[in-house]
Amino acid sequence: MNRDVTVNAPAARRHHRPAIAAILATILVCLTGCGASSPKPRPPSGDVADIATAVRSANGLAIALLQRLGQGGGNVVFSPYSIETALSMVDAGAAGSTAAEIDHVLHTAQPASVAAGLAAVDARLLAAPRSPQSPRIDIADGLWVQSGLALSKPFTQSLSSRFGSQPQAVDFTGAAGAARQSINSWVAARTAHLITNLFPAGTITSQTALVLANAIYIEAHWADPFSPSQTASGPFYTDAGPTVQAQFMTRFPVAFSYVGGHGYQAVELPYLHSTMSMLLVMPAAGTLAHFEASLSPRSLGELAKELSPTVLDLRVPRFHLTLDTGLKPILSELGMPAAFSDAADFSGITTHIALKISAVEHAADLRVNEQGTVAAAATGIATEPTAVPFDRAPRLTLDHPFLAFLRDDATGAILFVAQVTNPA
Numbered sequence: 001m002n003r004d005v006t007v008n009a010p011a012a013r014r015h016h017r018p019a020i021a022a023i024l025a026t027i028l029v030c031l032t033g034c035g036a037s038s039p040k041p042r043p044p045s046g047d048v049a050d051i052a053t054a055v056r057s058a059n060g061l062a063i064a065l066l067q068r069l070g071q072g073g074g075n076v077v078f079s080p081y082s083i084e085t086a087l088s089m090v091d092a093g094a095a096g097s098t099a100a101e102i103d104h105v106l107h108t109a110q111p112a113s114v115a116a117g118l119a120a121v122d123a124r125l126l127a128a129p130r131s132p133q134s135p136r137i138d139i140a141d142g143l144w145v146q147s148g149l150a151l152s153k154p155f156t157q158s159l160s161s162r163f164g165s166q167p168q169a170v171d172f173t174g175a176a177g178a179a180r181q182s183i184n185s186w187v188a189a190r191t192a193h194l195i196t197n198l199f200p201a202g203t204i205t206s207q208t209a210l211v212l213a214n215a216i217y218i219e220a221h222w223a224d225p226f227s228p229s230q231t232a233s234g235p236f237y238t239d240a241g242p243t244v245q246a247q248f249m250t251r252f253p254v255a256f257s258y259v260g261g262h263g264y265q266a267v268e269l270p271y272l273h274s275t276m277s278m279l280l281v282m283p284a285a286g287t288l289a290h291f292e293a294s295l296s297p298r299s300l301g302e303l304a305k306e307l308s309p310t311v312l313d314l315r316v317p318r319f320h321l322t323l324d325t326g327l328k329p330i331l332s333e334l335g336m337p338a339a340f341s342d343a344a345d346f347s348g349i350t351t352h353i354a355l356k357i358s359a360v361e362h363a364a365d366l367r368v369n370e371q372g373t374v375a376a377a378a379t380g381i382a383t384e385p386t387a388v389p390f391d392r393a394p395r396l397t398l399d400h401p402f403l404a405f406l407r408d409d410a411t412g413a414i415l416f417v418a419q420v421t422n423p424a
Contacts, residue, residue, distance in 0.1 A: 047120070053110050054117025058084050059297035060107030068330050069323075070292050073240050077321035077366045079377030085163070085214040086379040087331075088115050089141065090357065092158040093349030094339070101336035115162040134273040135220035140190045141165040144183060144211040146172045151210075155349050165212075172208040180204040183211060183380070190215040191376035194365040197324070198378045203359040205384070210349065213380040220271040221372035226251055226316075228370045236317060239286055246317040249370050258310035259303065263287055267314065268307055271372065278373065279304060280316065320367045327360040327379075342386040349383075358384040 062080035069076045084106060091102045091111050099111070108114050143159055145151060147169040159165045170179040180199050188196045195215065204211065226249035236246040257268040263284045270277040281303065283291035328340055338344055344356035364377040401419065 047116075050113045050117035051120050052117070053108060053113040054115075054121060056297065057106050057108045057114045058118075059300070061105065063295055063297055063300070064105075064107075064334055065330065067292055067295070068333065069325075070289075073289065075321050077323050077364045078362060079216055079364050079375075079379070082214045082216050082364075082377045082379040083327065083362060084114075085118065085139075085141065086212055086360070086381050088118070089143075089159060089163055089165070089212045089214070090339075090346070090349075090381050090383075092162070093152065093155045093346050095347050096345040098336075098338045098343075098345040099348075101338050104335040105331060115158070119162055131273050133221060135218060135271060135276060137219075138190060138215075138217045140186075140215050142183070142186055142211075142213045142215075143167045144170045144179065144213075146170065146209050149209060149350060150352050151350050152348055172204065173206050176204055176206045176208060179208075179211075183213060187213060187215045187378045187380070191217045191365075191378060192219075192374075194374075194376035195363045195378045198361050198363050198380050199359070199382070200324075200361070203326075203361055203380075204382055205358075207384040208358065208382050209353060209355060209385060210383045211380060213378060215378040216376065218373070218375040220274055220276055223270040223272045224251070224254065225372065226370035231318070231370060234315070237285065239288060246319075248315045248317050251312075251314040251316075253311050253313050255309045256312050256314060257307040258312055259306040259308065261303065261306065264291060264303075266303055266307065267312065268304075269316075278368075316368075318369050320365075322363075322365050324363045325361075327362050328357070331360060344386060346383065354386040355383040356386045358382050 058081055061084050065078060065080055065083065066076070069078060087102055087106055088111065091099060091106065092115070094102055103109060103111050106114060141159070141163040143165045145167045151167060156167060170182065172179050180201075180203070183204070184196065184198055187198045194217070198213065199211075230250040230252075231247055232250065233245050234248045235243045237243050259266050264281055266279060266281040268277050268279050332340055339357045341356060344354070346355040349355060359380070359382040361380045361382075362377070365375065367374045
């Protein structure tokens with residue numbers, strides 16, 4: 001029998017852990033053994049199989065989102081790790097076909113293994129040596145609940161043990177605007193104020209019952225930084241528009257990890273005092289859409305394995321990309337429409353009301369310059385009651401004349417009898 005935890009008072013708790021796992025989930029990562037040799041003064045919470053499951057899930061989601069968010073040819077930036085974490089959090093309270101659909105989007109049949117694997121990757125990377133020039137990496141997960149709403153104890157235990165998140169009571173019903181501002185401020189504080197409005201107006205309302213959020217911040221320096229004095233303007237040839245002028249950072253001939261394949265070139269830039277790196281992949285001119293459509297986690301992994309030391313004269317444009325978007329349509333298209341409908345089953349979160357996801361918001365900010373990279377992202381999921389009554393115990397309302405018998409249960413003797421036709 002599930003036991004419930006009723007959230008009656010705020011219980012704010014900040015949680016930090018390394019977010020290098022975010023990089024493992026994107027094309028910006030070294031996919032060939034990053035972190036495998038990091039010292040481990042304490043064992044991770046998951047085993048090697050869990051880690052492999054989590055990485056497969058993260059990479060599968062990364063490519064699937066890239067292929068959809070990248071349609072149209074515009075600039076795109078996102079953190080699949082942040083999105084995966086938020087989906088994993090809400091998946092902990094999903095049941096039936098709703099859970100199956102979320103698992104499909106997460107590319108796994110083992111959601112518990114994914115959560116354990118992410119925790120294990122974090123533990124390994126947390127054990128890596130730190131120095132003043134090591135990357136700054138922060139990650140936090142939050143849970144806000146309408147005050148008085150009883151949550152399933154297994155759900156709260158899962159979020160606490162896997163994500164370090166404790167429920168915080170808020171008043172969505174009476175003060176939705178203040179609650180939205182508070183959640184957005186929480187995200188801003190954990191992303192160096194690069195993500196300040198994760199939940200736009202209208203995404204959190206008086207109908208909101210529960211909100212989950214993940215926030216990530218990364219600041220890392222190149223192992224071999226570019227010299228600002230060598231940065232110069234140059235043409236950048238877009239696929240579908242005019243040539244534009246960009247500021248190109250330049251590195252004179254030096255050995256890089258590089259591969260030139262059929263229709264693409266790729267180079268890897270490592271970060272200082274870190275297992276992280278940025279993998280830059282440039283398809284042949286005019287073929288980005290085709291290359292992206294044919295990309296898979298396996299093909300990207302094979303590409304990374306082909307990298308080898310090569311002397312290059314490298315020129316990379318500085319760039320600063322941002323994204324602020326709702327993900328409901330894309331996630332529904334990827335295979336989890338039930339979670340947004342009245343057919344949603346989140347009975348693992350609470351059995352007191354039937355919930356559906358009302359909003360999935362994602363924001364990301366990526367800055368690449370001569371010194372290195374600054375990246376921030378956040379994902380938030382808001383839920384609200386469905387329009388369909390939740391299956392619950394039969395309700396009896398004594399709203400017309402009735403009888404009352406006061407009995408001695410030990411003997412069965414009736415001690416008093418009443419007929420109530422007008423209680424007023």
